[in-house]
Amino acid sequence: MKSETVIDNRPVKVQVSHLTKYFGSLHVLDDVSFDIKKGEFVCVVGPTGCGKTTFLNLLTKIYEPSEGELRIDGELADPKKHNLAFVFQEPSALPWLTVEDNLRFGLKIKKLPKEEIERRVDRILKLLGLEEFRKAYPGQLSTSTEQRVIIGRAFAMEPDLLLMDEPYGQMDIKLRFYLEDEVLRLWREIGTTVVFITHNIEEAVYLSEKVLILSNKPATIKEELKNNLPYPRDIASREFVEMRKHITEQIKWW
């Protein structure tokens, strides 16, 4: 796959080296190494059951690796020190809190000053266009709106690393493109470093600055692909279609 060399002066934010994971005798992840630049948007794709979720859980430090390490800003990643935020496929808003209190939740735990909390909550609500829903409860929202609140909540933390595990799952094309444009807007405004796992290759090409293609289990990085297509991306353009085809060929098992 051809890709132009564009000079990227951003410092390295996350450094993953020789990450390996066994569950007993089951070898899930094998010697995975890569860097993520500060503020980079990385998509991870791979065949079904290849170990993507294990990969993510290692990045979140939910699992300890069998071998290898994860560094953030040059230091060993530590959830007590570093700010790691997640978004899962199923929306996970706290049902007894209003939209604005959901957004405040993590910021309060981190004991940010009150004015800073309010500044961030207002900004996110504005970026999402959800000001009129600030007093609504999650149960009053559609699933997709609830997911937007969760994504906003994660960005509001201004985390060192934001991990998203198929947040738009099976949503249909029209809605997905709307949400994808929204996540790009948040990312650009806030400057967060994002790792976004998806099954949907079109989505990976639409969003990412870099795509990591994982192999079958035990997962290794089959290819690291730079994606320099200018935003907003045209899904029908030749370059876009070619990249989509290339990645599909890399992971197709059926």
Next chain:
Amino acid sequence: MDENKVILKISNLSKTFEDKKGNVVRAVDNVSFDVYDNEFLVLLGPGQCGKTVMLNVIAGLLEPDDGEVRLDGEAVNGHSPKIGMVLQKTALMPWKTVIENTEIGPKWKGVSKKERREKAESYIKLVGLSGFEKSYPAQLSGGMKQRVGIARAYTNDPEILIMDEPFGALDAQTRYAMEEEVARIWQQEKRTVIFVTNNIEEACYLGDRIILFSERPATIKEIYVNDLPRPRDMISEEFMKLRTKISDNTDLAI
């Protein structure tokens, strides 16, 4: 496909329900369309638009308030053995093996064991599950369970096969694989298929015709004829054009 032969005629179908508060909810509003012999017809509509209600009326499981369904010129009244169904929740019997699940229809009809086994085996082979005849549903993956559901429906020898969002619960890649399978099976073993989905890409991949429904109450918004050659290429220009055309004609439901 024989363009001229109408196998199923749906005329002026309407159905209303009462919700818990006693309000009348109109699910289907004056819908008429024809289904041609051996065609692959896709009913496409947003979630909760009334598609499943419509299907249940077509299958004779619900009575319409107004209008009628005629199969081979005769009014459908109660469930007809000429209509087979494949559901999202496969409803396999967990205590029965793959082959026992597959042959259940002819067994209930009193077909001899030898005859029904032969038939069940041939359809298990068609859906690519040879070797799993003696497995139990719990030992199968989601995609494999759907295959059993499809084999079971075929073994019952229906004239019309109704599939109600069969792949809604599968991950994106398994879904692509199953879409290819269903198209292949349909081409090998021609039946009239009515396939319900809310996924535009899936509709474009499978359908000879696609009927697009509005939000509830379901009314027909447009009928698309799709004569792209099979097997279809989801990344081809013509495919993307059709997908965009249909997507532009749907409402964004956030």
